[in-house]
Amino acid sequence: MNDDEDTSEEVLKARLTEARQDHADLDAAVQAIALSPLPDMLLIGRLKRKKLALKDEIFRIEDLLTPDIIA
Numbered sequence: 001m002n003d004d005e006d007t008s009e010e011v012l013k014a015r016l017t018e019a020r021q022d023h024a025d026l027d028a029a030v031q032a033i034a035l036s037p038l039p040d041m042l043l044i045g046r047l048k049r050k051k052l053a054l055k056d057e058i059f060r061i062e063d064l065l066t067p068d069i070i071a
Contacts, residue, residue, distance in 0.1 A: 009065065016061045023054045 030047045033039050 012061050012065055016058060016065070019054050019058050019061065023051055023058065026051045026054065 026047050030044055030051070033044055033047070
């Protein structure tokens with residue numbers, strides 16, 4: 001591996017950690033809003049869509065970080 005690949009992998013790992021934290025934060029926000037007396041269903045829907053987009057990004061980054069294994 002050269003330095004560019006190491007840097008790229010480090011950047012991907014950092015983004016993966018950030019995306020996982022953002023996903024957890026959105027999950028907590030959705031739960032908190034859902035427990036309120038009059039939950040804003042439109043806001044909950046938006047947050048859930050953001051969570052799904054983050055989940056897709058997390059899977060994409062994990063796929064990039066996982067080496068291809070040819071059996």
